[in-house]
Amino acid sequence: MLRPSSLMRWRHLPQRTLIGIIASLCIAPLALASNDDPVAEVISPTISPYDSRDYRVLTLENGLNVLLVSDPEADKAAASMNVRVGSAQDPDDLQGLAHFLEHMLFLGTEPYPEADGYQRYISNNAGSHNAFTAQQDTNYFFDIEPSALPGALDRFSEFFLSPLFNADQLESERNIVHSEYMARIRDESRRENDVLNQLLNPDNATTGFAVGSRETLANPPEGEATLRER
Numbered sequence: 001m002l003r004p005s006s007l008m009r010w011r012h013l014p015q016r017t018l019i020g021i022i023a024s025l026c027i028a029p030l031a032l033a034s035n036d037d038p039v040a041e042v043i044s045p046t047i048s049p050y051d052s053r054d055y056r057v058l059t060l061e062n063g064l065n066v067l068l069v070s071d072p073e074a075d076k077a078a079a080s081m082n083v084r085v086g087s088a089q090d091p092d093d094l095q096g097l098a099h100f101l102e103h104m105l106f107l108g109t110e111p112y113p114e115a116d117g118y119q120r121y122i123s124n125n126a127g128s129h130n131a132f133t134a135q136q137d138t139n140y141f142f143d144i145e146p147s148a149l150p151g152a153l154d155r156f157s158e159f160f161l162s163p164l165f166n167a168d169q170l171e172s173e174r175n176i177v178h179s180e181y182m183a184r185i186r187d188e189s190r191r192e193n194d195v196l197n198q199l200l201n202p203d204n205a206t207t208g209f210a211v212g213s214r215e216t217l218a219n220p221p222e223g224e225a226t227l228r229e230r
Helices: 004-012 029-033 096-105 115-123 146-158 167-183 188-197 222-229
Strands: 017-021 056-059 065-070 077-083 126-133 140-145
Touching: 077 146, 096 126, 096 140, 096 167, 115 126, 115 146, 140 146
Parallel strands: 017 065
Antiparallel strands: 017 077, 056 065, 077 140, 126 140
């Protein structure tokens, strides 16, 4: 059983950049009803009369907003973290940096240094995972067997607490980002968006090159300090 007190680990996450959503579909209703945890209730969400799930909205000590959802009939547990930084915050000399960083967070943390450790844990417990970078947000999410949720949350939270940013993986991830760019280079919706961006104010940060390529990431950050600063 995952109780709201389990979320206390997340209180260390940076308030400046993060707004969190944890949709935990297997939390026991009794856990949602507990008022013993040092977190503040934010709102009582308005739900449909046909929705039998239990909801709780909290704010942790660091300002992180959390949505808990309990559905005893769900066959999977799930979680998501939304980071309020996206491609619009890319520096001019490193277009695609937010997308590149999205990739790097998956490649090991201090407690779990193996580059594929998180992925293996999720897949070994009948789960799936992914992430996406938007203009103003980056979102990470997974689903998993309910019994494995605490271990998944522990690994997941370390993305935002202690990522390794290993220098020896920068080149391979830059190539993967470039491959994603090339795979959709003839995609009509992407080409339409590129044309629209050329017609808009070039000083608008949302018109930048969000995906990134070998050229825009030609001199990727070298090691942990640079990545953290950028």
